[in-house]
Amino acid sequence: MHTVSRNSIQQRSLISQMFIICLHLMQRLLVAKFFVGFFMGIIFTVIVYNLKEPIEKPRFRPDQSKFEYEKNQQTFDDSNPSKPSIWNSSWDGFKNENKFPRHFYLIRHGQYFDNARTMEEMKLTLLGKEQLEYTGKRLNQTKTHFNRLIHSGMVRAFESAVIINQQLDSKLELIEDKSLSEGLPVAPIPYAGISQRDIDTYGDRARIDGAFAKYFHRARSDQNKETHDIIVFHANILRYFICKIMQFPVEAWLRITLNHGSITQITILSDGGIVLKTIGDSGFIPANKVTF
Structure with missing residues (x-):
């Protein structure tokens, strides 16, 4: 072993x-x-x-846009005319004179009799009047203290302004401005049924540009508070104004469609900056009553 x-x-x-x-x-x-x-x-x-x-x-509130911060981080050289500029900060010819913004509620009139023989007969249809009741109620729901209610010299814009005013808790004096009446500003590109011959015959760009300069500018030194203005006028002028204030090619105006009674909201900041908050908003009008 x-x-x-x-x-x-x-x-x-x-x-x-x-x-x-x-x-x-x-x-x-x-x-x-x-x-x-x-x-x-x-x-x-x-x-x-x-x-x-x-x-x-930088910290932002949940309801605060980063627009102001991001805008201040970028500067563009618009002093040299030969150099293309993304944004011309001197578009209105004014300097920063105070801190107050200007708010605009741009309303297209309601549906009207567009086949009438005279301008005076181009009044609102029953549906057009109903559309503007919804518009006025929507404006009133914002609880905004409006300063002015301006309308063009055409009957359909006047009727629309009257209906809007009826829906507001605080009634406003109606201000007529014939320079806001309908017209053709420039020949649209691409061609869409309106030629340069039409512009030469029926257009009135000088009058339309004058109306734009009258209302759309940053706050002047005598403005001592934030303002809110309602302007009731016409689709051609309104969409031309949108292109102009946003510094888009103005020949693009006919590419925009605005429903009857719609609201376009624009704010002009104290330094000339632009905020397009809504364009052609008509969501407050029932779908079966929307027309354009």
Whole structure:
């Protein structure tokens, strides 16, 4: 029978214990390296992120637009006429004279008898009157303190302004301005049934541009509060004004469609900046009563 010496058994037991001890040490070393590498990775990521991001980020309320901040971060050189400019900040010829904005609620009149023989007979239809009742109620729901209610010299715009005024809790004096009457400003591009010959015969761009300059400008020095004006007039003039104030090509005016009784809301900031808040909004009119 083969026998194993006691010394041999003890030697094997010692080797096994040393192997187990070494194995435990290696496991602990690997775990330690893992956690060291993990925390070093987090620290390195934080350092790199802080280098890329500004120390102080602008904060905005949930209802606050980033428009003011982003606008102030960009400046465009519009002093050199030969150099194309993204935005001409001197579009109205005024300087920053105070801090008050000017708000405009631009209303297209209601549906009217467009096949009438004379301008005086181009009055609102029953549906057109109903459309403007919805428009007036929508304006009244905003709880805005309106300063002026202006309308063109055409009967359908006057009738629309009267109906709007009836829906307002605070009634306004109606102001007539014949320079806001319907017309053709420029020949549209692309061609859409209105030619340059039509513009030469029926157009009145000088009068229309004069009306634009009269109303659309930043606050003057004598304005001591924020203002809200309602202007009731016509689709051709209104969409031309939209292109003009946004500094889009004015020949694009006929590409815009505005429903009867719709609201286009524009704000002119104190530095001449423009905010087009809504364009042709008629969502407050029932779908079966919408026309254009």
